[in-house]
Amino acid sequence: MSAGISLDQSYPNLFTPEDQVFVRALEDDPVSIPPRHALTLRGEPLSHAAYLTSGFAGRFRADWTGRRQLLSLHIPGDFIDLPSFMLFRLDHDIDSFNAITCARLHHDRIAQMRVTMPHLYDCFWRISLMDSAIQRYWAFRVGRxxxxxxxxxxxxxxxxxxxxxxxxxxxxxxxxxxxxxxxxxxxxxxxxxxxxxxxxxxxxxxxxxxxxxxxxxxxxxxxxxxxxxxxxxxxxxxxxxxxxxxxxxxxxxxxxxxxxxxxx
Amino acid sequence: MSAGISLDQSYPNLFTPEDQVFVRALEDDPVSIPPRHALTLRGEPLSHAAYLTSGFAGRFRADWTGRRQLLSLHIPGDFIDLPSFMLFRLDHDIDSFNAITCARLHHDRIAQMRVTMPHLYDCFWRISLMDSAIQRYWAFRVGRxxxxxxxxxxxxxxxxxxxxxxxxxxxxxxxxxxxxxxxxxxxxxxxxxxxxxxxxxxxxxxxxxxxxxxxxxxxxxxxxxxxxxxxxxxxxxxxxxxxxxxxxxxxxxxxxxxxxxxxx
DNA sequence: CGCGGAGTTGAACGCATTCAAGTCTTGTGG
DNA sequence: CCACAAGACTTGAATGCGTTCAACTCCGCG
CATH class of the missing domain: 1.10.10.10 (Winged helix-like DNA-binding domain superfamily/Winged helix DNA-binding domain)
Known part of the structure; x- marks a missing residue:
């Protein structure tokens, strides 16, 4: 259980020092997942948003024969299922590659940030869109x-x-x-x-x-x-x-x- | 210039009636774009978020030889550049297919909604993520x-x-x-x-x-x-x-x- | 009437898949 | 310590999906 990377290290220039302290205080118990193991399944209702403090994880979607396409690769410091805060369930599976640890934020606590820490709330939206941009580029890569x-x-x-x-x-x-x-x-x-x-x-x-x-x-x-x-x-x-x-x-x-x- | 589709029709069950009235009042002058024409270029700073009231548009990214990959197709009712509110510039080009019209919301007005219309503000985040999910699926399609x-x-x-x-x-x-x-x-x-x-x-x-x-x-x-x-x-x-x-x-x-x- | 864009078709080529047989490494149990 | 199994990696050969090149048709439009 390494100390792990912090959000501030992950997204420099994005958070204020207060944001950083505040978000740390909101984190629920960290979780550890063994290598090659499912974190979340498609369609499953989620109550937390998690970000990787160590290890690698990926999002997958399978065709009808079971063959999988990797949709994104998450490195330490990445939020892996932040969209679940707004969408409640995901449209893909998330698996670990090696052993991973992640910090977790309960959806309710993120929701409270909208009033208490508006700048931080916006950062989360921004992060989810930066992540989306990477996944959009994925289509360019495999298509062209x-x-x-x-x-x-x-x-x-x-x-x-x-x-x-x-x-x-x-x-x-x-x-x-x-x-x-x-x-x-x-x-x-x-x-x-x-x-x-x-x-x-x-x-x-x-x-x-x-x-x-x-x-x-x-x-x-x-x-x-x-x-x-x-x-x-x-x-x-x-x-x-x-x-x-x-x-x-x-x-x-x-x-x-x-x-x-x-x-x- | 047809009346066009409203946000409420586009995303049923998402907006409250008040949201709908409110957002209508915020819209700046609508714009019309001719067929096969650029709406926005990659990297260009943007001040408005636009949604299609009629017509089709697409996001493109080109390889170094100039061949393009379509990254998303937008139909009437879609927000086409909502991520620009949080990211300020886009990482792809947006072109029209046929003649289009779109309604525009100034970024500043969206920002004000965070306090005045929090539910609506969240809806915008949610819409941007629904859009992202479609673009993520695109990678599955072309990859698998x-x-x-x-x-x-x-x-x-x-x-x-x-x-x-x-x-x-x-x-x-x-x-x-x-x-x-x-x-x-x-x-x-x-x-x-x-x-x-x-x-x-x-x-x-x-x-x-x-x-x-x-x-x-x-x-x-x-x-x-x-x-x-x-x-x-x-x-x-x-x-x-x-x-x-x-x-x-x-x-x-x-x-x-x-x-x-x-x-x- | 001629031009240009969109669609269509044929033939050759080549990138990628499939199938199959290997090697190498690692971990486990005898 | 060795035998063995399982997974990862490697390689060859045949097949086939998709590209490339090229020619041609169709249609709308000036």
């Missing part, structure tokens, strides 16, 4: 990019989020996902995920081994994945650091492609 | 389903949303999308979209013609698309009607597939 780029883009995002939260350096980070998980995240078979990871390794981009992603060439990772990070809504300082590390990104372009280039 | 199922699932969703809002009957609805648009929505080339639409037509599921989707067999459409609608967070009555029209849907199943069936 080819296999290798999908995985590189996925890795680049997780790096950016971990790095912005100071949970890792530039050389890699803990990532307790199997190749089958990568497949579920990026909409491909485990076998194909394996081959694409092999290519990324061969070309000197990155290596996934023993629950850790080792990054060999950060700029290459970002460019193979066509990664941009505006959708993460990071504080200006973190954005600047990322621009420095990952390269300028693409220059912005509008409208349909002049010459519809082959899918990359 | 094969071509024909992707399109059928997409059509089934639009039908469900239009029908729940009483904007169409069971025989079809206005859908001002080209086959190229369908391709951008479902993550495939226009050519392949054409072939898949041909199959759906041949097998008696539905026909897309002249900016209208004609539904020949609603249950078939839903089953080909493996469509479920829990993620739409519709009022109970609409859910019951849909269950009646579309069939029971799949019985819920958890965990990985016992025998990993081929991708459908």
């Amino acid at each position: 990019l080819v296999g290798r780029a999908r995985i590189a883009n996925f890795f680049a995002e997780i790096f950016a989020r971990m790095f912005a939260r100071k949970l890792c350096g530039t050389d890699g980070f803990t990532l307790p996902l199997t190749q089958a998980d990568i497949g579920e995240a990026c909409g491909m078979t485990p076998v194909h995920a394996n081959r694409m990871l092999g290519e990324l390794r061969e070309e000197g981009t990155c290596t996934l081994e023993n629950g850790r992603l080792v990054i060999h060439d950060l700029r290459l990772l970002a460019s193979v994945g066509q990664f941009e990070w505006d959708y993460l809504y990071l504080p200006p300082q973190a954005e600047a650091e990322l621009a420095d590390l990952l390269g300028a990104g693409a220059t912005r372009q509008r409208r349909r492609a002049p010459a519809p280039a082959p899918r990359t | 389903l094969v071509g024909r199922a992707r399109i059928a699932n997409f059509f089934a969703e639009i039908f469900a949303r239009m029908f729940a809002r009483k904007l169409c009957g069971t025989d079809g609805f206005t859908l001002p999308l080209t086959q190229a648009d369908i391709g951008e929505a479902c993550g495939m080339t226009p050519v392949h979209a054409n072939r898949m639409l041909g199959e759906l037509r041949e097998e008696g599921t539905c026909t897309l013609e002249n900016g209208r989707l004609v539904i020949h067999d609603l249950r078939l459409l839903a089953s080909v698309g493996q469509f479920e609608w829990d993620y739409l967070y519709l009022p109970p009555q609409a859910e019951a009607e849909l269950a009646d029209l579309l069939g029971a849907g799949a019985t819920r199943q958890r965990r990985r597939a016992p025998a990993p069936a081929p991708r459908t």
Whole structure:
């Protein structure tokens, strides 16, 4: 049971010191969940909103044959089911990847914040929308990019989020996902995920081994994945650091492609 | 400039009559946008939140070659950029499909609602999350389903949303999308979209013609698309009607597939 | 009458899936 | 300490879904 990451560390520049103290006081008993275990099931009524203080979790939705699509990956510091405060039930399952601990806020206490701590209340809305933006970008990733780029883009995002939260350096980070998980995240078979990871390794981009992603060439990772990070809504300082590390990104372009280039 | 759909019609059971009157009074000048025109650009600072009173619009994100992925399709009654209230800028472009009109609420006025109309303020948060759930499901669609199922699932969703809002009957609805648009929505080339639409037509599921989707067999459409609608967070009555029209849907199943069936 | 956008179709190619057979690692029990 | 089972990872070969390229039709519009 590590001390864990605080909300203030997770979302710098968002909370006031008073917010931080206040929200700490509202937390109910923390919970621990073993690896590869369900946190919440689709449709189940929820009474608390939880955020990860350690470990990784993901949201899943399965097709009628039982094959799962990973819809989001949550890293330490993320709220994992904040939408349940407004929607009461979720439309997907949430599972842990490794062992996790989370702090919990009862919905009623969040509701009281609307009057007592309006700024904090707004922060929660804002956080839920930042989370949604990440999930929206997920559709772009699996819809528009080819296999290798999908995985590189996925890795680049997780790096950016971990790095912005100071949970890792530039050389890699803990990532307790199997190749089958990568497949579920990026909409491909485990076998194909394996081959694409092999290519990324061969070309000197990155290596996934023993629950850790080792990054060999950060700029290459970002460019193979066509990664941009505006959708993460990071504080200006973190954005600047990322621009420095990952390269300028693409220059912005509008409208349909002049010459519809082959899918990359 | 038609009278257009009201928020109350769009989200039945959500607003109180007072909410409805109040929000109407806050609306700024409505705007009209011509077909195939940009509403907002990625990164642009916004001062208003708009909702569609008529017409269709979509959110897009392009890869580095300029090819676009449709991230969401907005039908009359949808808020299209409500997240901008909390995030100030958007991470994607918004374009019209046909001619649209929208009502606008200044961010400052929404902010004032937090004290004056707390219930209404919460409704806006809730609406933004219902919208997010739709966009999250988009990742499932393009990540897990094969071509024909992707399109059928997409059509089934639009039908469900239009029908729940009483904007169409069971025989079809206005859908001002080209086959190229369908391709951008479902993550495939226009050519392949054409072939898949041909199959759906041949097998008696539905026909897309002249900016209208004609539904020949609603249950078939839903089953080909493996469509479920829990993620739409519709009022109970609409859910019951849909269950009646579309069939029971799949019985819920958890965990990985016992025998990993081929991708459908 | 000619242009452009949307839709359609055929054929070749290639990315991704499927099936299958392996290796390697890890943890468990004899 | 070793045998064994289970899961993760790897690799090859065949198949097939989707893309690409290209040509052609249809239709509305200037």
